[in-house]
Amino acid sequence: MAEYISQGVFIIPDTVKIESYASVVGSKEGEGNLGKYFDEIIEDSHFGKSSWEKAESRFQLEAVSLAVRKANITKEDIDIICSGDLINQCIGSTYGLRELEIPFLGIYGACSTMAEGLIISSLLTDNKVAKRSIAVTSSHFSTAERQFRFPLSYGGQRTPTAQWTCTASGAVLLSDTNGTIKIVGGCIGKITDMGVNDINNMGSAMAPAAAGTIQRYLNATGTNPEDYDFIVTGDLGIVGSRLLIEFLQKQNIDISEQHQDCGCLIFDSEKQDTHCGGSGCGCSASVLCGYFLPMLENNTAKNILFIATGALMSPMSLQQGESIPTIAHLVHLRKD
Amino acid sequence: MAEYISQGVFIIPDTVKIESYASVVGSKEGEGNLGKYFDEIIEDSHFGKSSWEKAESRFQLEAVSLAVRKANITKEDIDIICSGDLINQCIGSTYGLRELEIPFLGIYGACSTMAEGLIISSLLTDNKVAKRSIAVTSSHFSTAERQFRFPLSYGGQRTPTAQWTCTASGAVLLSDTNGTIKIVGGCIGKITDMGVNDINNMGSAMAPAAAGTIQRYLNATGTNPEDYDFIVTGDLGIVGSRLLIEFLQKQNIDISEQHQDCGCLIFDSEKQDTHCGGSGCGCSASVLCGYFLPMLENNTAKNILFIATGALMSPMSLQQGESIPTIAHLVHLRKD
Numbered sequence A, B: 001m002a003e004y005i006s007q008g009v010f011i012i013p014d015t016v017k018i019e020s021y022a023s024v025v026g027s028k029e030g031e032g033n034l035g036k037y038f039d040e041i042i043e044d045s046h047f048g049k050s051s052w053e054k055a056e057s058r059f060q061l062e063a064v065s066l067a068v069r070k071a072n073i074t075k076e077d078i079d080i081i082c083s084g085d086l087i088n089q090c091i092g093s094t095y096g097l098r099e100l101e102i103p104f105l106g107i108y109g110a111c112s113t114m115a116e117g118l119i120i121s122s123l124l125t126d127n128k129v130a131k132r133s134i135a136v137t138s139s140h141f142s143t144a145e146r147q148f149r150f151p152l153s154y155g156g157q158r159t160p161t162a163q164w165t166c167t168a169s170g171a172v173l174l175s176d177t178n179g180t181i182k183i184v185g186g187c188i189g190k191i192t193d194m195g196v197n198d199i200n201n202m203g204s205a206m207a208p209a210a211a212g213t214i215q216r217y218l219n220a221t222g223t224n225p226e227d228y229d230f231i232v233t234g235d236l237g238i239v240g241s242r243l244l245i246e247f248l249q250k251q252n253i254d255i256s257e258q259h260q261d262c263g264c265l266i267f268d269s270e271k272q273d274t275h276c277g278g279s280g281c282g283c284s285a286s287v288l289c290g291y292f293l294p295m296l297e298n299n300t301a302k303n304i305l306f307i308a309t310g311a312l313m314s315p316m317s318l319q320q321g322e323s324i325p326t327i328a329h330l331v332h333l334r335k336d
Helices: A052-070 A088-100 A110-126 A141-148 A202-221 A237-250 A262-266 A281-297 A315-319 B052-070 B088-100 B110-126 B141-148 B202-221 B237-250 B262-266 B281-297 B315-319
Strands: A003-006 A009-011 A017-026 A040-042 A080-085 A104-106 A132-139 A168-175 A181-187 A230-233 A259-261 A303-311 A326-335 B003-006 B009-011 B017-026 B040-042 B080-085 B104-106 B132-139 B168-175 B181-187 B230-233 B259-261 B303-311 B326-335
Touching: A003 A202, A009 A202, A017 A052, A017 A281, A040 A052, A052 A080, A052 A088, A052 A132, A052 A141, A052 A168, A052 A281, A080 A088, A080 A110, A088 A104, A088 A132, A088 B088, A088 B315, A104 B110, A110 A132, A110 A168, A110 A181, A110 A281, A110 A303, A110 A326, A110 B104, A110 B110, A132 A141, A132 A281, A168 A281, A181 A202, A181 A281, A202 A237, A202 A303, A202 A326, A230 A237, A230 A262, A230 A281, A237 A259, A237 A262, A259 A262, A262 A281, A281 A303, A281 A326, A315 B088, B003 B202, B009 B202, B017 B052, B017 B281, B040 B052, B052 B080, B052 B088, B052 B132, B052 B141, B052 B168, B052 B281, B080 B088, B080 B110, B088 B104, B088 B132, B110 B132, B110 B168, B110 B181, B110 B281, B110 B303, B110 B326, B132 B141, B132 B281, B168 B281, B181 B202, B181 B281, B202 B237, B202 B303, B202 B326, B230 B237, B230 B262, B230 B281, B237 B259, B237 B262, B259 B262, B262 B281, B281 B303, B281 B326
Parallel strands: A017 A040, A080 A104, A080 A132, A230 A259, A230 A303, B017 B040, B080 B104, B080 B132, B230 B259, B230 B303
Antiparallel strands: A003 A009, A009 A181, A017 A168, A017 A181, A132 A168, A181 A326, A303 A326, B003 B009, B009 B181, B017 B168, B017 B181, B132 B168, B181 B326, B303 B326
């Protein structure tokens, strides 16, 4: 049974394993640095549907279906599915997963969703409420742009600190029995707001939340950055990643050797004109499932901290003069 | 430790107790049938803030603060808080709870949020990840109307099947040690969509989800409606409640004696012109905390099923021709 340490940090014994996982991305992500690692690249941004929102739902369903097929089971074998996304009322998830008829827990953590879903799914697997559970999320460039920024056809200029919302989905299937990669701990994030209010500079807004969560996990578990092969953040991008390393250095924690950021990895920012890198729930989800989990599987890495960060504002809250509250949830992945 | 039965149903042994709870409502709710039962009635719909969204955040913070005060503890004693609401990106919750610095899990279940939050909080309390946790949610008539329907100043006519979003919040503080009311089981809902697409008839859309969840829980636990003092639904309203009873009667389950609906209870529909009744996350949350939990506390009731229902569409999904997916989560409350 899981054990609580303090400040949102918990450790899990030998009870939660990753049975399978899947990543499905769009064409731009397929042309990026990690293109060859993803399970499926969908060239059509509408994925055969009549709207981008419906396309995003299909990305999510496709990732879940693929993870289920890889485990050689059927959807009836899944006890709980945990999902959310960036679209208002999380319709990417609710419509995408509707046909599965699996007990569903909807979550909202913005781009931290993959880590939040893994935390909830793994703890419900740990206390035997699920033998098998799935954590999944998605994002879509075109649904996010028109909701959070401008209609695409307006052709707005992007600022240098802006990031590019990934069209992608990632799904992780957890089991209480099968799998060699384990989830052995985590840290539930605290809402953190340092007063940043620039919607085009999410990395700077989210970096303090990531720093706080990493620091709490290292302190509570008595571990150091050198104990991990990788400390992977979700989508801080270039500016946010630099800030994260600086913040932690001021606390005498140096993660510069171990740190990787999914937002920095996924695109070739110069060639692909993505400015500070990728973002969106699907960014960290697909990079986790396409790139990092396979590294654990094939023993290239043994020990990874995965920290997905989310910005919890809305366009309306910014119009009302508010700053951007953020959060970072952490999951500790290990291959023995 | 919790035990999983099937189809989203689980039971919890003697591990999760309700230490305190609080309800805070607006003036119209205070003038309704249950006015005298709520802890606080806030006459100012802006609650001293510059926008309705900020007011909703304050309702949520007030409910949490009151529950914490009633337990005679401080916010530092709370390990996890689980919350969501109806406003885009759940800003009622994220801004409302920001200052607390408690590890936060954001959820989205529309009007099913209170039951979903209780399920997650109780299971995390059960497996010792939290000694104390809080489930909280809110809704606000004016934030919901302008987001889901029309600007208030437009003065749109309401249809007879429409419900009135409550301005209210409810918070439940769970403990692994203190309290006489227990959460002894639950059922995680499945997304259910029978093709209803009338945004002014949510009760009809949600009734099948409630019926399915109640049926699964009764079947899995081998219990009958007579085993419970009350079977309480969230906000099906008058039309939805009638449908729920009919659906279950066709399955030879008669809940007509035990059934109560928070949406039907909270207002005097005729006098208050609320048509089919109350709705919104805060409706079931405040009625649970103001009316039903005190009944368990003072031994007027011993055994209650609380089923909060949610409609998981968005204005955009309806504009795109979709029907309304719904969900119902169930929590079993008992006083020994």
